[in-house]
Amino acid sequence: EEDNLSEVDLIVDARLRELAKGAREGFDKSLTYDEATAARLDRAQNDQSKSEMQMPILESIDDAWDRVQSWIDSLIEEAIADYYSSQILREPGSAEECNSKKSPNSSNTPKIYDVFALSHSALIRTMIHQMVESQLPPDYLRTNEGSLRIPNLSRTIIDVQPYRNNNDGGGGHNRNNDEKIWGIKSKWTASLVELTDVSHLGENASHVPPYL
DSSP states (O other), rough: HHHHHHHHOOOOGGGOOOOOGGGGSSSSSOOOOHHHHHHHHHHHHHHHHHHSSOOBBBOOHHHHHHHHHHHHHHHHHHHHHHHHHHHOOTTTTTHHHHHHHTOSTTTTTTOOOOOOOOOOOHHHHHHHHHHHEEETTTTTTTTTTSSSSOTTTOOEEEEEEEEEOSSSTTTOSSSHHHHHHHHHOOOOEEEEEOOOOOOOOGGGGGGGGOOO
């Protein structure tokens, strides 16, 4: 197990932080925004706390999705660069080209990159809705507020596949051309594979709090 952990690159990325909830930050989820604002101001007047007097930043869903999309794009761009940099430069008719046609690592063979991302419920919910909302089952579990329920330690799997621009011009397979085809901004589609699954927790799944 320790050997497996040593092969995992753990990266802290601020783009995966929880949504900034403004006045509701640190307060019970049942409070409306106006109620949380009033409670925060009341606490500030009683405590004379400078930190409480400053209203926390409120982030919109669009703001959060912008940074998450930036993170996804960067992963895809890294994967594309890694994939094509691993391909052998082959001269037409060469032995390398002939051998490559028999190789399982040829450029026609898809390569799967597994990425494990750990975040908080509101951001996970945002990602799911923005990426695969149309694929959600009609009977998905909801919180008391009606939002998609994200159980603690649940696992959602989304398959992301990049695709080429249509204006590739039919060029050959060289790295410069690939960069031109893929472009600076990644284009991709997402497919829902698994939604908020807790079966990996075994018997402990029944003791998991309803949502984060």
